[in-house]
Amino acid sequence: MKINFYFTALLLVLFQKGMSQSKATDIQTFTLSNGMKILVLEDNSIPNANMYLFWKVGSRNEYPGITGLSHFFEHMMFNGSKKYGPKMFDRTMEAAGGSNNAYTTENLTVYTDWFPISALETIFDLEADRIGHLDLDPKMVESERGVVLSERSTGLENSNFRNISEQVKGAAFLAHPYRWSVIGYESDIKNWSIEDLQTYFDTYYAPNNAVVVISGDVTLKEVKRLSKQYFEPIPSGPKARPIHTIEPEQLGQKRVVVEKQVSSPNIMLAYHVPETKHEDYYALDVLSAILSDGNSSRLYSQLVDQKTLATSVFSYMPESIDPNLFYFYGVASPGTAPEILEAEMVQIISDIAQNGVSERELQKVKNQKLVALYSSLETIDGKSNTLGTYEMYFGDYKKMFSAPQSYEQLTVADIQRVAQKYFTKNNSTVGYLMSPENNTK
Amino acid sequence: MKSHTKKCYLYLAILIIGSQLLHAQSNFKLPAYESFRLDNGLEIFMVVQKEVPLVHFRAVVPAGTRRDTKDKAGLAGLTADALSTGTQSFDKTTIESQLDFLGASYNTSAGSEAAVISSSFVNKDASVVLPILTEMIVKPIFDLQEFEKLQERAIAGVDQMRESPRGVIGNYFNQMVYGDHPYANIPSGTKKSLQQIGIQDLKNFYAQNYQPQGSVLAIVGDFDPLVMKIQLSDLLSSWKNNTILAPTTPEIKALNKASVVVVNKEDARETTMLVGGIGVPRNVSDYIGIQVINTILGGRFTSWLNDELRVNSGLTYGARSSFSALKDGGSFSMSTFTANETTEQTIDLLLKTYQKIHDFGIDTKTLESAKNYVKGQFPPDYETNAAIARFFTDATVYEIPMDYIDKFTETVNSLDSKKAKQIIEDYFPKDNLQMVFIGKASEITPIVTKFGPVKVLEITEDTYY
Numbered sequence: 035m036k037i038n039f040y041f042t043a044l045l046l047v048l049f050q051k052g053m054s055q056s057k058a059t060d061i062q063t064f065t066l067s068n069g070m071k072i073l074v075l076e077d078n079s080i081p082n083a084n085m086y087l088f089w090k091v092g093s094r095n096e097y098p099g100i101t102g103l104s105h106f107f108e109h110m111m112f113n114g115s116k117k118y119g120p121k122m123f124d125r126t127m128e129a130a131g132g133s134n135n136a137y138t139t140e141n142l143t144v145y146t147d148w149f150p151i152s153a154l155e156t157i158f159d160l161e162a163d164r165i166g167h168l169d170l171d172p173k174m175v176e177s178e179r180g181v182v183l184s185e186r187s188t189g190l191e192n193s194n195f196r197n198i199s200e201q202v203k204g205a206a207f208l209a210h211p212y213r214w215s216v217i218g219y220e221s222d223i224k225n226w227s228i229e230d231l232q233t234y235f236d237t238y239y240a241p242n243n244a245v246v247v248i249s250g251d252v253t254l255k256e257v258k259r260l261s262k263q264y265f266e267p268i269p270s271g272p273k274a275r276p277i278h279t280i281e282p283e284q285l286g287q288k289r290v291v292v293e294k295q296v297s298s299p300n301i302m303l304a305y306h307v308p309e310t311k312h313e314d315y316y317a318l319d320v321l322s323a324i325l326s327d328g329n330s331s332r333l334y335s336q337l338v339d340q341k342t343l344a345t346s347v348f349s350y351m352p353e354s355i356d357p358n359l360f361y362f363y364g365v366a367s368p369g370t371a372p373e374i375l376e377a378e379m380v381q382i383i384s385d386i387a388q389n390g391v392s393e394r395e396l397q398k399v400k401n402q403k404l405v406a407l408y409s410s411l412e413t414i415d416g417k418s419n420t421l422g423t424y425e426m427y428f429g430d431y432k433k434m435f436s437a438p439q440s441y442e443q444l445t446v447a448d449i450q451r452v453a454q455k456y457f458t459k460n461n462s463t464v465g466y467l468m469s470p471e472n473n474t475k
Numbered sequence: 476m477k478s479h480t481k482k483c484y485l486y487l488a489i490l491i492i493g494s495q496l497l498h499a500q501s502n503f504k505l506p507a508y509e510s511f512r513l514d515n516g517l518e519i520f521m522v523v524q525k526e527v528p529l530v531h532f533r534a535v536v537p538a539g540t541r542r543d544t545k546d547k548a549g550l551a552g553l554t555a556d557a558l559s560t561g562t563q564s565f566d567k568t569t570i571e572s573q574l575d576f577l578g579a580s581y582n583t584s585a586g587s588e589a590a591v592i593s594s595s596f597v598n599k600d601a602s603v604v605l606p607i608l609t610e611m612i613v614k615p616i617f618d619l620q621e622f623e624k625l626q627e628r629a630i631a632g633v634d635q636m637r638e639s640p641r642g643v644i645g646n647y648f649n650q651m652v653y654g655d656h657p658y659a660n661i662p663s664g665t666k667k668s669l670q671q672i673g674i675q676d677l678k679n680f681y682a683q684n685y686q687p688q689g690s691v692l693a694i695v696g697d698f699d700p701l702v703m704k705i706q707l708s709d710l711l712s713s714w715k716n717n718t719i720l721a722p723t724t725p726e727i728k729a730l731n732k733a734s735v736v737v738v739n740k741e742d743a744r745e746t747t748m749l750v751g752g753i754g755v756p757r758n759v760s761d762y763i764g765i766q767v768i769n770t771i772l773g774g775r776f777t778s779w780l781n782d783e784l785r786v787n788s789g790l791t792y793g794a795r796s797s798f799s800a801l802k803d804g805g806s807f808s809m810s811t812f813t814a815n816e817t818t819e820q821t822i823d824l825l826l827k828t829y830q831k832i833h834d835f836g837i838d839t840k841t842l843e844s845a846k847n848y849v850k851g852q853f854p855p856d857y858e859t860n861a862a863i864a865r866f867f868t869d870a871t872v873y874e875i876p877m878d879y880i881d882k883f884t885e886t887v888n889s890l891d892s893k894k895a896k897q898i899i900e901d902y903f904p905k906d907n908l909q910m911v912f913i914g915k916a917s918e919i920t921p922i923v924t925k926f927g928p929v930k931v932l933e934i935t936e937d938t939y940y
Contacts, residue, residue: 080854181791181792398575406578412527412859
């Protein structure tokens with residue numbers, strides 16, 4: 035979701051140029067008396083709408099013993115409340131023509147509803163019932179444990195990335211809760227109690243801990259009326275305890291090996307970087323694109339194309355409330371030792387620290403971000419997701435109006451500076467995923 | 476990559492073509508389009524959409540993996556990949572640096588039916604981007620060095636794909652369902668078949684299969700259609716037809732016995748399974764009705780399969796069913812995964828749940844719910860330029876009537892219990908089911924011998940049958 039930042043960052047540029055295509059100018063907001071903030075974007079291009087509910091709770095709010103509980107809780111939000119008992123949330127929504135999904139990250143839990151406009155009031159009723167009157171049924175909790183264990187297992191069965199990333203995170207973070215994976219440890223999934231769930235609900239699912247974004251064929255007036263009727267009666271809760279753990283500075287490189295039967299080694303490099311609100315975020319995001327977006331990017335063109343040391347390579351920096359990691363991932367080509375690929379990846383990254391990037395590379399990324407912005411504005415989902423992401427990670431969706439300046443001001447020197455500052459050996463964690471027979475060193 | 480979702484599937488919505496909502500019939504329609512045909516036979520659709528200043532280009536050529544031969548499986552894919560690695564006027568570096576600099580995304584690939592060359596770019600860049608894209612189609616050069624890199628990566632890709640059961644299970648299944656029909660071809664090839672392909676094979680494949688007759692281009696977005704028409708005509712009129720006739724393909728044969736493949740994966744954490752049979756061609760008259768029924772069986776969260784296997788029993792993260800519909804025919808499959816020790820319980824429950832659709836049919840309330848669902852979920856599928864472009868190319872490739880979208884709601888509404896029963900009878904295979912299981916063969920094989928003759932393969936073996 036990193037590119038969303040620029041989607042919205044570029045809105046102002048569009049507005050200034052007076053491009054009529056962008057309908058995202060019509061953002062309207064209001065806050066209910068219980069503290070729930072609601073953003074509305076009227077867009078009648080299709081007779082549908084969506085509702086995105088962003089809750090400020092994710093795996094960073096957990097501790098050992100309840101790791102994975104945010105995600106499990108996300109599942110439990112579909113398993114019955116006062117008016118709509120088990121199964122009725124989905125049955126009612128789908129019968130009204132709507133569908134839904136939800137996802138949990140290290141930082142947030144997000145619920146998404148997509149529906150024909152005729153179902154708008156039904157959606158409010160369903161969401162209000164589970165937010166205000168969730169009913170944790172012990173039978174559903176037990177059955178859902180199996181579902182989540184299967185989700186965890188199928189991820190590990192089918193994805194090398196999953197296998198290595200949870201180990202690299204665990205090594206890179208000593209103290210901060212980002213050290214465990216969002217899905218949590220198997221033993222925690224099997225053992226948390228219904229009391230843990232109830233406490234979690236009481237702590238984090240108060241309306242003052244949520245932002246709701248609604249885009250589509252709605253009117254502000256109607257959304258206000260329904261919000262007051264359905265959401266406003268839900269009482270607000272005490273402010274959740276802040277996460278005050280600060281990851282101590284890393285004092286030297288860390289290395290992990292994961293043994294798994296693979297046809298060639300996979301490598302992950304992770305560097306500690308600041309939170310999304312930090313002033314270096316823009317430069318780091320641009321750096322990521324210069325390194326790995328498109329075939330002309332540095333990592334791809336050198337490692338996959340010219341030297342054929344890797345079959346694929348990418349970099350990735352998640353949006354984050356607290357300081358997090360900037361990842362590089364490479365899959366070695368057959369016969370390439372992981373040490374060789376690692377050295378080459380590090381060399382390409384260091385080259386930017388030493389010699390910087392070109393003006394053309396910087397301009398290329400600016401152009402790519404503009405297209406990404408346009409693409410996100412093609413759909414009402416893109417609009418809701420962008421607005422909510424901004425509001426949650428930057429603290430206020432309006433900050434997109436100050437972002438273009440930061441973006442335009444970026445120079446090649448900024449890119450070099452952040453490369454020097456963050457991509458150091460002592461700040462890195464290196465993970466190898468490789469077959470046991472090759473792990474002989 | 477870092478999130479976990481409640482549901483693993485996008486469900487049926489993406490499969491369904493066309494809908495209007497009852498309450499908003501005037502709101503949602505296929506946008507106005509203009510179509511014309513060049514003298515060389517290339518069909519072109521243009522749709523002006525002004526919401527964002529982007530253009531989507533999608534060219535489809537009848538050069539899909541169905542044109543592969545078994546001994547050189549993967550040739551269609553390599554040929555499509557090679558289109559973007561150099562043309563007469565633009566070498567690979569120029570293509571990549573020019574398109575990347577403009578923020579233009581592009582992709583060349585081969586599906587079962589056709590090869591696709593697609594791109595999204597900013598409208599003001601059309602005069603730079605279109606000459607490059609059209610040269611990829613009309614004047615690729617097939618450079619030897621670039622081919623060898625593609626081939627090497629493709630061979631490595633074959634092994635990497637086998638590290639994920641989900642990445643390969645469909646290949647085993649297609650062998651069982653399609654038999655001698657080229658829909659059974661392995662899109663990515665095997666290591667052996669890829670090693671047998673040389674640069675001359677790509678040139679020959681291109682000469683035989685890439686031609687304007689039978690190809691279609693859809694261009695959707697914010698542009699002046701008069702200018703666009705001239706640009707495209709200038710760039711594509713020189714494309715020549717060959718005189719080679721399209722190969723004749725055998726019929727997809729009816730399946731006369733159940734069969735089972737167990738693929739051993741020594742380090743498996745779970746069993747991944749696919750069960751099904753022969754499906755329907757994409758232009759079958761009952762396609763929409765079939766999709767509504769499949770929604771009930773396994774096409775949405777509250778579907779019977781997901782409800783039984785996930786919600787009621789916690790055996791899996793998800794269970795679903797789908798029809799993969801191509802031009803000559805298609806397949807029907809149900810899929811899920813479960814821990815090694817619950818394999819038997821899961822397969823039994825899956826089959827029992829499927830049996831219900833034949834034994835008891837569908838109640839009115841469930842049918843109405845599914846009808847509302849497919850109607851309500853349709854419009855967002857046509858919000859983007861890319862999605863609209865795809866409708867037009869699909870309509871041509873699969874011979875879907877152009878009024879399909881306008882008639883969608885009417886068709887859904889007309890589906891009653893009697894018709895639903897008929898659809899189940901006609902299109903949901905009742906017996907001779909084909910089954911693939913990937914996991915620990917020593918544990919799975921004894922369980923599944925009751926379903927039919929079992930063939931055991933190794934997931935690391937370079938074969939799918």
